[in-house]
Amino acid sequence: MNGNKGQPAIIFDIQRFSLHDGPGIRTTVFLKGCPLSCAWCQNPESISRDPEMAFYKESCLGCFECKLVCPKNAIMDSEEKRVRHEVCDACGKCANVCVSRGLRRIGERWGREKLIQTLLKDEAFFEESGGGITFSGGEPMLQHHFLYDVLPYLKEKGLHINIETSGMFRWERMERMLPFFDLIYFDLKHMDRSLHKTYTGVDNRLILENFLKLSRSFENLQARMPVIPGINDDVENIMKTAQYLIHANSRTIHLLPYHPLGESKLLRIHSSLRALNINPHQPEDLERIEGLFKKEGIDVVIYQ
Amino acid sequence: MSLFISDVKHVSPVEEKKAQNRVMRLKQAVQDAKPGICTERAVIWTAYHKDGTNRRKPVCVQMAEALRNVLLQKTIAIYPDELIVGNFSSKRVGGSIFPELHGVPVLMDIFKFSKRKTNPLQVSGREIATLLKIVPFWMFRFLALKAYKNPLKKIALALHQLKGHFYVINESGGISHIAPDYETLITIGTEGIREKACRTQEKFKKSTAQWEFLEGVKIVCDALSAFGRRYARLAHDMAVSEPDADRKEELLTIAHVCERVPQKGASTLQEALQSIFLAQIAINLESLDNAVSPGRMDQYLYPFYKKDIEDGRLTHLEAKERIAAFSIKMAEIIPVFSDYLTRVHGGMFNGQVITVGGVDREGNDCVNPLTSIFLEVMDELRMRQPNYHARIASVSGTDYLKKINDTLALGSGSPALYNDDVIIDTMTSHGYSVADARDYTAVGCVEPVSQGKSFASTDAALFNMPVVLEMALNQGKKFGSVMRSGTRTKPASEMTSMADVKNAFEAQLAFQIKKMIGDLRAIETANMSHHPTPLTSMLLDGCVEKGVCSTKGGARYNFSGIQCVAPADTGDALYAIEKAVFTDRKMSLFDLVGHLQKNLEDPRMMVYLKGIPKFGNDMAEVDKWTVYVVEQFITQLSLFENTRGGKYVAGLYSVTVHDHFGRVTGALSHGRRKGESFSSGISPVNGMDKEGPTALINSVNRIDSRKIANGINFNLKFDAHTLKGETGKKALQSILNTYFKKGGMQVQVNVIDPAMLIAARDNPDLYPNLLVRVSGYSSYFNDLTPEMKEEIIRRSTICI
Ligand code: SF4
Numbered sequence A: 001m002n003g004n005k006g007q008p009a010i011i012f013d014i015q016r017f018s019l020h021d022g023p024g025i026r027t028t029v030f031l032k033g034c035p036l037s038c039a040w041c042q043n044p045e046s047i048s049r050d051p052e053m054a055f056y057k058e059s060c061l062g063c064f065e066c067k068l069v070c071p072k073n074a075i076m077d078s079e080e081k082r083v084r085h086e087v088c089d090a091c092g093k094c095a096n097v098c099v100s101r102g103l104r105r106i107g108e109r110w111g112r113e114k115l116i117q118t119l120l121k122d123e124a125f126f127e128e129s130g131g132g133i134t135f136s137g138g139e140p141m142l143q144h145h146f147l148y149d150v151l152p153y154l155k156e157k158g159l160h161i162n163i164e165t166s167g168m169f170r171w172e173r174m175e176r177m178l179p180f181f182d183l184i185y186f187d188l189k190h191m192d193r194s195l196h197k198t199y200t201g202v203d204n205r206l207i208l209e210n211f212l213k214l215s216r217s218f219e220n221l222q223a224r225m226p227v228i229p230g231i232n233d234d235v236e237n238i239m240k241t242a243q244y245l246i247h248a249n250s251r252t253i254h255l256l257p258y259h260p261l262g263e264s265k266l267l268r269i270h271s272s273l274r275a276l277n278i279n280p281h282q283p284e285d286l287e288r289i290e291g292l293f294k295k296e297g298i299d300v301v302i303y304q
Numbered sequence B: 001m002s003l004f005i006s007d008v009k010h011v012s013p014v015e016e017k018k019a020q021n022r023v024m025r026l027k028q029a030v031q032d033a034k035p036g037i038c039t040e041r042a043v044i045w046t047a048y049h050k051d052g053t054n055r056r057k058p059v060c061v062q063m064a065e066a067l068r069n070v071l072l073q074k075t076i077a078i079y080p081d082e083l084i085v086g087n088f089s090s091k092r093v094g095g096s097i098f099p100e101l102h103g104v105p106v107l108m109d110i111f112k113f114s115k116r117k118t119n120p121l122q123v124s125g126r127e128i129a130t131l132l133k134i135v136p137f138w139m140f141r142f143l144a145l146k147a148y149k150n151p152l153k154k155i156a157l158a159l160h161q162l163k164g165h166f167y168v169i170n171e172s173g174g175i176s177h178i179a180p181d182y183e184t185l186i187t188i189g190t191e192g193i194r195e196k197a198c199r200t201q202e203k204f205k206k207s208t209a210q211w212e213f214l215e216g217v218k219i220v221c222d223a224l225s226a227f228g229r230r231y232a233r234l235a236h237d238m239a240v241s242e243p244d245a246d247r248k249e250e251l252l253t254i255a256h257v258c259e260r261v262p263q264k265g266a267s268t269l270q271e272a273l274q275s276i277f278l279a280q281i282a283i284n285l286e287s288l289d290n291a292v293s294p295g296r297m298d299q300y301l302y303p304f305y306k307k308d309i310e311d312g313r314l315t316h317l318e319a320k321e322r323i324a325a326f327s328i329k330m331a332e333i334i335p336v337f338s339d340y341l342t343r344v345h346g347g348m349f350n351g352q353v354i355t356v357g358g359v360d361r362e363g364n365d366c367v368n369p370l371t372s373i374f375l376e377v378m379d380e381l382r383m384r385q386p387n388y389h390a391r392i393a394s395v396s397g398t399d400y401l402k403k404i405n406d407t408l409a410l411g412s413g414s415p416a417l418y419n420d421d422v423i424i425d426t427m428t429s430h431g432y433s434v435a436d437a438r439d440y441t442a443v444g445c446v447e448p449v450s451q452g453k454s455f456a457s458t459d460a461a462l463f464n465m466p467v468v469l470e471m472a473l474n475q476g477k478k479f480g481s482v483m484r485s486g487t488r489t490k491p492a493s494e495m496t497s498m499a500d501v502k503n504a505f506e507a508q509l510a511f512q513i514k515k516m517i518g519d520l521r522a523i524e525t526a527n528m529s530h531h532p533t534p535l536t537s538m539l540l541d542g543c544v545e546k547g548v549c550s551t552k553g554g555a556r557y558n559f560s561g562i563q564c565v566a567p568a569d570t571g572d573a574l575y576a577i578e579k580a581v582f583t584d585r586k587m588s589l590f591d592l593v594g595h596l597q598k599n600l601e602d603p604r605m606m607v608y609l610k611g612i613p614k615f616g617n618d619m620a621e622v623d624k625w626t627v628y629v630v631e632q633f634i635t636q637l638s639l640f641e642n643t644r645g646g647k648y649v650a651g652l653y654s655v656t657v658h659d660h661f662g663r664v665t666g667a668l669s670h671g672r673r674k675g676e677s678f679s680s681g682i683s684p685v686n687g688m689d690k691e692g693p694t695a696l697i698n699s700v701n702r703i704d705s706r707k708i709a710n711g712i713n714f715n716l717k718f719d720a721h722t723l724k725g726e727t728g729k730k731a732l733q734s735i736l737n738t739y740f741k742k743g744g745m746q747v748q749v750n751v752i753d754p755a756m757l758i759a760a761r762d763n764p765d766l767y768p769n770l771l772v773r774v775s776g777y778s779s780y781f782n783d784l785t786p787e788m789k790e791e792i793i794r795r796s797t798i799c800i
């Protein structure tokens, strides 16, 4: 198919029976690696492209078998932290001997065939429910070679395919894959260029440009917005977002309310992110935001 | 137009409110009543049998006359607001003692009943004294002791029954588990059945077994008619002094109805319901008070409903009110279980099933307005009994499916769903005619039988599967035991492959099944010769025609259902051996068995074994072991036939016996320590289905349910969040459709909010009526043992 055929993907999770990543019952594939590092990230373990080690101290039995096998001497005695990430190369030897899954490797290599086999396990459920496969991440487009390799096969099988993207990709890479997608979920995080950079680490120009291009060449483009208290929920940003959507001829937005669950994962891995320590929105806040969008003529779907 | 959207005439809101109020008052009265033990049946039964002249009569006549005496002498009552009358016991909610069956062992708990935490039963000092007085008479006369002549075998069986390590035989408490032919009862009445019995009797000489059996039937027919007339008289007397004009009218109607039924065929819906309920009481008093299931009520009652409506005698609302009143009455009947039986059989459950929907005998969709009424009554009442089951056929209409789906998504827990295609196939391949298979209903928990035609003893025995593996790894002994309770097989140190393990497992299984069947056949014979059941039999097609009691194989279809308990634990334990010892070579089998003998005291070993993949995650290499265990069980069981000429068939449900078997079984190689509960029914080992419902369904469907003729119990659990809103409802519908299309046999959907369960555990008074599905049936949460509560809470907190 192309030159990169056979190159495995790095996947950090596969969730069957997903109900909120597109229509029907879906299997969601979480691809590892993201060019953004949003302050509110729900999957901080998805940011780095490479496999990494996570320590679940609740599961640890304190037997230190892990220490015995580590070739890099990267295991620490501390109860809170186990891995010296500066030296660890995520070889996974420690996780292999850890019976209690106190140490786990996040991010495994998946070959094309094995992934396809796993995805097809729920084919009957997809068919019955009008569901399918969703590629999420991280930013799935970072592994575009792999996607380009599996998508034609999944498409041929008649599966409904959705991709959840941050919009940070080179256009040509997306363009050649458009025929395989049935739906694209596209996150718009902030309209202000510098605030976007502050909170996500990248400038929003390419993202907005890609959204416009997609809106012209792809039918089922769905904008989504993580709404973060005090960061992007102000009137100005909402209005700007709404106007931008109208400009792009998009009439609906899905709002993903902030919740702090992802932050509890930060302690388990090595991450530069810090917990935001803010309170989630109250229902009435979300209603207010919904009202603002509606006033501009944008329909809103709020995820629970 | 769909038949399902019923042809409701407009009713005034006032009338509707009135009906609702009555139903709610009836429900309240039953729920507020403290369950108690009624001594009447025991006392009357004993008095009859103490009389030496009675004991010289043919045994069928004895049974019929003893039952007649109970029906004629027991206290009767008509409670306020009632439309359908008949009291099972002398208490509003009560249970009876069957001293000639399992009554004596039950009475060992007599001083505990009112004080115990789980399912306390009210019994006064006077009642205790009464019951104690009858014990000596039955001490050496109750059924289990009649199974074997040899005193050593007698004792062995009695001890075995008490400990229940390898299997629990239920038939020693009577058989029951039938869906009576109520259609015949409400068509021709007891007088019609009596006439049939007389005609057959003419063909036989006096003192033949047939003649005697039919004599019993005649006595029972008369007794049942007279039982109805007792209520007629009572209602009439009450009407005379009733000041309220409306109630007076109702009482006069009741008097009129009971004057006619059950003696005559019913002419209205109310008569039909009344006739059935009086028979329901009598059957529950005859033998084991368990799983007497009215079955397909929406079908055989429909002609009565239709006629009443067409003749303008009844409104849709009145029909619903009467059906609700009937449904509530069923909750007044409870079983009296000793602590031991409670552990084995769970909360106050007696398995009365009402099944709705599905196809008729010709294979057409037969959902009708009554189907809808029953589903509404079920949802509005949400009471422990009866159990509501719904049949789903490929021809079922969307209105019907949607109604059920929406009810389930909102967390009603009922109805349990049955796949017509699969069950009808299964039944025909086990000897049923297609029409009779199409006319199936579940009885008890999940067991399919043909309405009015099967004597299937569906809960004959429950078999502890994992203990067989324990024995296989230890040369036929339980860990730590010097006594060999199985057969001698190779020691673990000499087993060099999975084939060796399988050989030992199969040998132990064969040994244990053979032993169980021996005991079971002895008990079957004891039932046949000492406890025939003319009433039960006359409501099963074939018995009256042949003059043969159902305990002797008189019914058209005969089976015995044996439950294979904890196949997933056994399968996972086998897979863990394969993986740890033979694939990954982490240790020798000898070492592994050493760890098991030490009850996995090394936590690392336990955690390691627990971490090995388990059944329920859609992994073929793992699931194949559970499939193997089930198939071994079916194959070995199929080698035997019961004394009624029927097959032994396998069931995959466990009520609560998985918890009991867990307590008495040693450590197992999937990381389970001694005493821990096993998994229920066909469910994966607790909490180990981590991939969600789609993977779980794929795993479960690897077991060929068409071979499980006694039914399966498959629990799908969701937290309330998942099934919220339209997305949730749609997802549930898709899940269920796919499961059935892929050959699933049965499923029940639980929606659990764990916070509520925890609150209910910590403060039982807070949610006195919280219903949960346990295994094929509903129980009030407060009726469960502390361990079961923990189990239910734990289950519910594992989000799918
Ligand atoms: S091997 Fe696992 S359980 Fe043992 S100390 Fe290391 S992390 Fe903890």
Ligand code: SF4
Binding pocket: A053, A069, A070, A071, A072, A073, A074, A075, A083, A084, A087, A088, A089, A090, A091, A092, A093, A094, A095
């Ligand atoms: S992953 Fe490898 S290098 Fe890192 S801590 Fe574990 S054993 Fe050591």
